[in-house]
Amino acid sequence: MARQSAREAKQAMLRNFMETTIAQAAKTVFAERGYTRATLEDIAQRAGMSKATIYIYFKNKDDLFLQVVEELVNATTAATAQAATMPKAPLEKLARIVRDKMTFYEQERDFFRIYLNEKQGLEVAPKDPHKRALRDMYLQEVQVLDRVLHEGMEAGVLLQMDSRRLAFFLREMISTVLVQRIQGKAKTSVDEDVEQLLDLFLHGTSPNSRPA
Numbered sequence: 001m002a003r004q005s006a007r008e009a010k011q012a013m014l015r016n017f018m019e020t021t022i023a024q025a026a027k028t029v030f031a032e033r034g035y036t037r038a039t040l041e042d043i044a045q046r047a048g049m050s051k052a053t054i055y056i057y058f059k060n061k062d063d064l065f066l067q068v069v070e071e072l073v074n075a076t077t078a079a080t081a082q083a084a085t086m087p088k089a090p091l092e093k094l095a096r097i098v099r100d101k102m103t104f105y106e107q108e109r110d111f112f113r114i115y116l117n118e119k120q121g122l123e124v125a126p127k128d129p130h131k132r133a134l135r136d137m138y139l140q141e142v143q144v145l146d147r148v149l150h151e152g153m154e155a156g157v158l159l160q161m162d163s164r165r166l167a168f169f170l171r172e173m174i175s176t177v178l179v180q181r182i183q184g185k186a187k188t189s190v191d192e193d194v195e196q197l198l199d200l201f202l203h204g205t206s207p208n209s210r211p212a
Helices: 002-037 040-047 051-057 061-084 090-107 109-118 129-155 163-182 190-203
Strands: none
Touching: 002 040, 002 051, 002 061, 002 109, 040 051, 040 061, 061 090, 061 109, 061 129, 090 109, 090 129, 090 163, 090 190, 109 129, 109 163, 129 163, 163 190
16 A cells, blocks of 8 residues: 555656646747647657657647646736735735736746737637636736725725726736836836836826825
């Protein structure tokens, strides 16, 4: 029994290692070529194995892509939700959420490239499971921002506005800054970009709107 348990544990470790290796290679290839143009041959070559080996662990390209997307979606949505429930003032929460989001995508640039490649068509109800996962991620992030912005309005530190619409504006501002960073157009640090983004979002560009 002990020998069987040890063998099963070893097999589980091997499977986890192989799935992680394949997923890491797939993430890079999907980011470079997009879902449609990427092939299992490309991924196998990047992972240093045969395509037949990939089929041992994943049913097809769709199955592999969905796992890559879902793993990263779960990671970023969990971090965002955690920041939103911190016992902090609304503006502190907002700053933490934006900073965590920027830092996550800075570290996971391949995932952000995948998101940009697949972003088209997310406005309507997508049929592909991976696009549904990405759309759900986007909407969950907007929902969290909406909740924190509403808290700020209730606390009197933000003007009374449509908090959900404002959340969409902020989410798109974050995406725009990230695109500039990935394209190498930003020479500033993540913290500097976060500070500038929040300053623009909260105070605008007019000098009269700045706090005294």
